[in-house]
Amino acid sequence: MVVLAINLAFAALIIIPLALLIDQHVLPIKGGPLTAKMPLWFLVIVVLIVVPIVEEMLFRYPLKFARNRALKIAVYGSSVIFALVHMSNYDNREILFYLLAPVIVGSQLVGGFLMAYLRLKHGLRWSILMHAVFNAVIIVPITLSIHGKIVIDAHSPQYSLVVTQYAFSERPEHIRIFRQETGIDTVHVRQANLQHIVDLIGTPNGWYVDDALVDIDFKATSPISPDSLISLLGQRFRMIPQIVPNGLDTLTGGGNSKNKAAE
Structure with a gap:
């Protein structure tokens, strides 16, 4: 099918390479919550x-109900809205992200026009089929490629932190957070929601965090404060304070946390 080939070629040869360049050199593109809590079969x-x-x-x-000039407006409007809706697939909120949106959701924009053509020319079932094949050829492989990706790998004499992000759920959540009087020295997490982890580490509902499914392996030679650990996680993930923190301690700074293990 020529229309499908055009859409796939546009996405694979133009949009995906440009998006990778943006992600690596301009602005990290943060995938959103669409699939993170789903097992693979359900995804x-x-x-x-x-x-x-x-x-x-x-x-x-709805395009079947539009006629003449209204049809042209409907095709353009539905295609643009279709692309804009897909911006919700990302957790980015930076102004630069919105400026780059025509590239980031460019395949959805072009795909919207092409599927509108198929729907009007051959019927709705053909636009559905094209949509499904596009997802199978482009979306599923991309999702699989980012599954199990190490997004933070930081080591120093004071600590080591490795965070792995997942696109879908594979096993039950497992959380262990070890605290000393002066802070947190060990975190061991398997496939847990990052917001839940940050709520356990710091003040519950104190931070708004990117929706992500992660493994976390953290070990400090001496305990660090909860806010310092959250700051380390902020190397990759968006952390927006909902309350004003009491100040970020240094990596060897103290906290007033009680001994606790969360599991």
């Missing part, structure tokens, strides 16, 4: 069946 069902049907019903099905 495949959602991405290949549920999403194509629901989105085509929402964005392309």
